[in-house]
Amino acid sequence: MDRLTRNSIIISAILLVLLIISLSVSQNELRPRVWQLNELLEKDPVLASYPYQFRVLLFLNGVVTLTSPHASEVPLEPFLAKVDPKAAGKPKDSPEMRAAEQHFREIEMRAIQVMVSQPDIRSVVWSLDKAWYHKNRVPSGR
CATH class of the missing domain: 3.30.70.2210 (Alpha-Beta Plaits)
Incomplete structure (x- = not known):
């Protein structure tokens, strides 16, 4: 796996975790x-x-x-x-x-x-x- 792909996967995973956390925190707002x-x-x-x-x-x-x-x-x-x-x-x-x-x-x-x-x-x-x-x-x- 090249460096760009690895970095993209890591950044995507971090963004996904942050999205899940923000959705669970603001459940009432949705x-x-x-x-x-x-x-x-x-x-x-x-x-x-x-x-x-x-x-x-x-x-x-x-x-x-x-x-x-x-x-x-x-x-x-x-x-x-x-x-x-x-x-x-x-x-x-x-x-x-x-x-x-x-x-x-x-x-x-x-x-x-x-x-x-x-x-x-x-x-x-x-x-x-x-x-x-x-x-x-x-x-x-x-």
Whole structure:
């Protein structure tokens, strides 16, 4: 084996080892940002204890799109009746339904706080989680 080939093999092996080391160290950095943000939501103890799990659908230019069981075109009461047994079967203006709505709003704000605590996130927008309504057989009003 000539000297040039030997040196090329040694340099290639060193570069390969350095690449493997850098990949193993920065494993977290190679995953898509959406996955990282979803892990943040899953690891938050307040959000993890709520029956609905918010998810990141899209992250683009500092704006995160989160799933939500509520949107302006869909009433919140069917969702609350499904996830909060105290609100099930209660009228919209009952104390149980108002308490369930207040709790949902607090959880929703927590999801926003978790997201905007990240330095690369400026704002959050919501996307109606139609799949949740379908999966749970809850009429979405549409």
